[in-house]
Amino acid sequence: MRRWPQDGEEIIKHYIAQLPLNYAISPIYYRQALESFRRAALQCGATDRRTLEYWLRERGEVWARSTVQHRARIVARFLDALVNDGRIESNPITDLRREYNAHGDTGIIGALMTPDPDQALEALRQPRPFASPLGELMRDHVERMQRRGYRYEAADAICRRFDRFLQQRPDLDSQPLETLLEHYRRTKATANHPAECEKLARILNKALCHDDPSRPKRPPDNRPTKQVAHSWRRPYIYSPEDIRKLLAIARTYPSPRAPSRPINLYTTLVLAYCAGLRVGEIARLTLGDVDMQAGTIAIRKTKFFKSRILPLSDSAMNALRALLKARQEANVSHSFDAGLFWHDQNNRQYCRASISTHLVAILRMAGLKPAAGKIGPRIHDLRHTFVVHRILEWYRQGLNPQEKLPYLATYLGHRDINSTLVYITVTQELLHEANERFRAFTYPLGNAEPAEVVS
Template identity: 85%
Template structure:
């Protein structure tokens, strides 16, 4: 039985006091939730599932359904803190989440509020990873590749998805891997699924060949991947006018509860366009990555395990300088490990998802992207735009872009120029500059060098 500490009221006050709550009314909600739960626990004498279900039913008669869920999450975090301090044996919500392999506490709370909690919990139950007939083989292969230095994250996701399918089909146990893969391939007819099955076939073949070197290597089939590539959206190359419009909207981004958000989003857009940074790279930037004296910014351990030191343009450095001044006025942390971009309320990192949501909102406000859906330009297209505009500028400066591609690949964090070539989208303006360059080369008497370079 999970006993409740005798000095529960004191613990509640101490817990609320140490929380980074920024609104005067928030502690009231916390006390309301935790004290009401404490009264129920005193009645039951333990912080177990029975007490939790009773509290949820009792509060459901007083509060709205969404309010109960919100307060229950407060209780769950409090119980985690008690369990970490050793004051109680465990948090019953966390125990249920582990037992049913559920994704979050919220799902457990909703299930406990259902008319039949046991049935609702069974619906949440997820198969445990790598417990199918091929689970051990795939787990060992993924761990082996990661020990060799590969992230292997995408392959891990593919293997886990296939493992869940096999656990749901116990009737296929004992079948050879080729047969299991064929059944999995038939579950969907989409191009992405067929391409994933091809990747999975390579992974399984490599895993089997490791255990049996005499096993013949499988010949790869590139047709599914090419079929997926045909459906990729053509990158949108933003015009200079589009860029100016986006930056202007970012400066005046509506955010009454977070006054620093406009300058944060403005600087993010500047770095995405002027330095070609990925959203994940922007999210991981810290104060220690910025060197205002040298005019550089460090990008550490990103895609392909590459770190790089990037010189920035004067305009990008001006944006960073204004951001750091605003950060100093806001009295934010000056630790070199602190995130470069900060929340006014919690002084935490902007995560990748939050950055993406806000920058996409700017695209919609600019009229470049529909109000709903995933169609239209993407934030990642700013990276494509950076490459195209850089090459265009080289043409105008009479520089040979082909000689600069290795440098551009290094600046972007690519393994080689083949990855960079994917970003070179031929626009009408770029085609015109290339045609002029070729015309000057093929018939130098027809055009003066000064006219070509202008």
């Protein structure tokens, strides 16, 4: 059934009423978009692509192009709801997205608004995933590894890129695997591409060995990965003055429409520096993860599927105490599964991207990062700073940092100390403390000169 439902007006009212809209004016925009499309569907007598193109042309004469695209996405979500309820057979936008294997609705809508929609849609066409001669092998391997409990997201993306390359090069179909990999290596000149090709070779060899156990395993080549590691940007180790400046800016972060944002950002910075948490770990924190009596915080199902409970310093607990007090005054959800950091406007949890955007803005306001671009200190460098400052403190307390590394690795959520060693950046201050420790060990009598060696 492609015709518009007879009770379409009532369906629109019910659909808008059940949406979690945050602004009082949003239902007006939704009603305008859906009512205008309802009139077009009644006039054309269907909800197919022809009706959609007619509506886009008609609305394009009244609204700005960006407005039409925004309202078209509203219509697309509504049509999906009608499909789920069984009121219409299909959503034409969804059908086109599947036909051309497009990544989203925006490109489809933009193509339908052009003078030649067919040509614009053809330009959007993407190869079907895992449709190459090796596609089935790669798909089966990825699904098998995911069934075993691995995320395997990076490997899946690598396989999909190689699959698209093979579909674009049908002349290589009969070539052996090493020849295919060699041609794929030549497609890009970036520093990361040889390392990705090496990962791809190991993935394919693993998949082939599963189907044929007698096949010899491919010896790994670590040279491309080491070359990429040498080109990594050196972490920026924030000084105590930098940290104080960042915290001061976070306290006064300009946010007139969200009064709670400064204390949210201040607390995220405190946790990033005092506990060495990743941004994703901070974004996933809930009220149930904070134990004020024990002075701990729980980090659940993070990288490598690991969970851990971390004791926090007094300053970090004070920041969390102030945040929880602000939550009570804001009268937001007190459920244990509610996000620790919340928006004023809709009481939803801050996502990872939103936290990163605001923290980067603080770095720019502090003058530590340029006004544009990806160069300069990163938020993740706070984790490096946490490690360096912790080792410095151990040196000053007379402790042996090497003996403490397993504890530090556990605190950071690493599988072993090899991952933790990556975070140890040799600074002048750290080098000075190490030299002082070595001098005290070499000359136990203080300033006494070593005895003359008699030959």
